Amino acid sequence: MTDIRARIADETKTAMKAGQKERVMTLRMIGAKIKDADIAARGQGKDALADDDITSTLRGMVKSRQESVKLYRDGDREELAAKEEAEIEVIREFLPPEMDEAALEAAVKAAVSETGAATMKDMGKVMGALKTKFGASLDLGRANGLVKAALSA
Template identity: 30%
Template sequence: MSLKQKLKDDLKLAMREKNIVKRDSIRAINTMIKQIEVDERKELSDEDVLKLIQKGIKQREESIAQYKEASRDDLVAKEQEQVDIFKEYMPKQLSDEELESSMKEIIAEVGATTVKDMGKVMGTASKKLAGVADGKRINEMTKKLLA
């Protein structure tokens, strides 16, 4: 079953169960999908949908940080609920140990030895670990291993 079909089915279920948070979160994802499909006149693959969901998670996490600064706990909770639902559709994230071993392999593969080689490592790692590790985590692990 494609990810878009799963989203449609889950939306129907959320509406039947009157789960407003889940319904609104899935609608937000569907809106992002439709926006790209209409603007670019193309059908999105599951990989493209995962990238959109990841982008949505990042946007909401940035909002959470701003709401925390403004002491708006009500909005923090609302955004966090959406992030949690978005994450249900993402593949299982790598643990720190798994990420570290993957990064060591990539560093060896590209022949990186210093922090100056970080660009080569990040390019390869971003492609190989797309969806299973956040870019920020990849960046931090790369700095740690090359330092």
């Protein structure tokens, strides 16, 4: 069992014992999403997800909930937005700390110079270098915008 899976299982047991129903539901939902991703990976002949893959899955869950929050707020459904935000907070507990903006900008600049990227055609090389160097600790969505800005400047 990977580290993240073990933490989720432990947190689920703790929340159940403490009677935290909403937290238990969110933790079970995370576990189900990871199992679904495992099944999809097995269908492609891969083993169970590694922690980096689980982190990517969790980032996807956060992103979809952030989009839902925006839609709920636009539709004046504050109670549903609050529920999604509570789920985001639980999911983020299992994500590595995000780089601050300055560190991310420095990493992008370093990757651009290391790869010799000059145009938007080189974006894949830069993103690949960032992913190789930082793995799951890097939010590729945030990095993407900075890479585009660096290459179009």
